[in-house]
Amino acid sequence: MNVTLTLALFIAAWALLDYLKPQFVANLEDNILSFLLAIITLVSFGQVVARYGFNTGWSAALEFNMLAFSWLILFGMSYGIRTRLHLGVDILLQKVGPQTAKMLGIFGGLLGAFYALIILDGAVLSIVGVDKEGGAITYFAKMYKVGIGVEEMKYPAFVQEMFGLKRPHVQRWVVLLILPISLGLLAYRCLQASWHIYTGQCGSLIAGHEAESLVEENRGALKD
Template sequence: MSTHYESHSILGRVVNELEETAIAILLGLMTLVTFINVVLRYGFNTGLIWGLEATSFLFAWLVLFGISYAVKVTAHLGVDAVIALFSDPVRRVLALFAGVVCILYAALVLKGAWDYWAPFAGLDATSGRWFPTGFANSRDQAWYEVVDIPIPEWLRWIEPVMNEGEAYEKLPRFIPYAILPFGAALLLFRFVQATIRIARGSATGLIVSHEAEDAIADVQHMNRED
């Protein structure tokens, strides 16, 4: 069973609300678009041309929000068979080490995500092989569009800003791709948050889920009832 750690800082509470609200909205939108497409296809022999692409983007956003949220609620699975052999002080040191490794990993992911997304937004990627040392000029790819999703009329104001005044026919890619650096930043924030909890002694590790053990216990309980 996962443990839910409440955030006491304003930033933590804001991120909590953002993640939970976004996950609920994304699930709702995916369900709505899929339902409408099914009704149109089987009831009227037509459909939303952009429905599949929109659902794919919504699912990608859901996954990236879910990764960071799962860190917060310690729902990621892990193997602790070796760690369980050590005493509590050693486990804490190992947990802190794991937290630092995860922070470094998330920082690398964030750099890669920014470097991939930035050209689509007309921004510069970072320089440096592993960690950013500055910004390097990159080719402006803000004119790139998605395949099927049309641009909503209320977004036309971005054309003079992002596309030198030329009209977009489809949604510019930098909008759905923005979840890449944003999701990576959320993941980094959650790993920092979790590591601080371990350092303060309010958590014992990054992972407290033991679904395999719970499943075995359930089976044993069922066998006893039989």
Template sequence: MSASYRPKTVLGRLVHAFEETVIATLLGLMVLVTFVNVVLRYGFNTGLIWGLEVTLALFAWLVLFGIAYGFKITMHLGVDALLNTVTSRARRVLSLIALAICIAYAALLMKGAYDYWAPFANLAPTTGRWFPTGFEEMKPWDYRGYVPTERVPMPEILRGPIEFLFLPEGEDPYEKLPVAVPYTMIPVAVALMLYRLIQVGIRIVTGRQQGLIVSHEAEDAVAETAAEQGH
């Protein structure tokens, strides 16, 4: 975690702990599923037929969730050679310009993410070429209905809420997990990214942060190595 980020409120610490727990859980589940699959394949000549698909979904969730988390703790890579040559006032202006570009991109990405996910969840995509101007009027034949994953079975413990949210009226009960469930992370992660970018903008405007980049991993690593060697 970046040394520059420290939650100051109880709610902030709870949210921060929750985010780190989610990231650790996703990574742990990836390792567990892969390990079990390897043991089953080479030790018992069998395997989890859904293991690879679940691992890919968990990895996608980890990456997408981690993007927003990276903005929060200022751990994304960037080049600040130009910023280091200007005054603090100019640095703030340039940082806000870069941030505005990131927010505009994230807003476009948010529309695309929702419009991609919505049909799988039997929801209406938005209208408008660049930014949403409303929702499309959906006809019965426009809905995709149940689009299953290839091999992931429906967890019985999740059957009730999943079928309540995603099962169209008149459809048979799900046998496999609908793709709408893993795809839900796409709009959720982009929304978190947009939210974190707005938070960064507030911190820059209020003077609590200088730019999008706070930590310098290479410089920190060199400094730590020098300290360990007693230089």
């Protein structure tokens, strides 16, 4: 399995879909995050009812919620870039001229993409003369090859019978699938944000001072 090629094709397809159907992709990302939040809440609530009401529960609930929350955080990285929800300090940007602020914003986006690529594959550091190997892609490929499972989560009995699974536990590579995908999406969104800043479609990568502007713009609506 060529993880790098598969990931590159996935990100390319996502970028193409985002270009052709931006609203569809935006709704899809919203729904994915909403689903993760909902499932975490439902499992937590169900555990409370089961434990205190029936003295039972799902032994893998804690592990499931931890993994689901990690999916929420990792997928939310690129979502935050697209929606400019990441908090940041923009004091410097407010002190410099518009062109300088624009260049700094573009540079920040490129640095964000470079960071995501470094975590994906340390070999990217060879660009700056650093010999480093390993990263999310290497780790995922290793887990896929080894095939070990997580500690608590198991496939339902009917799934085990249907596919003839010899190991009941969910493979670790399944829960780690979000790691290379989220970093790939983060790199894409950072590059996209840099382009949007360059073309004047947005002013910065972060919420920063823009949050105050949004409050002012909607002050009348809030009063209503």
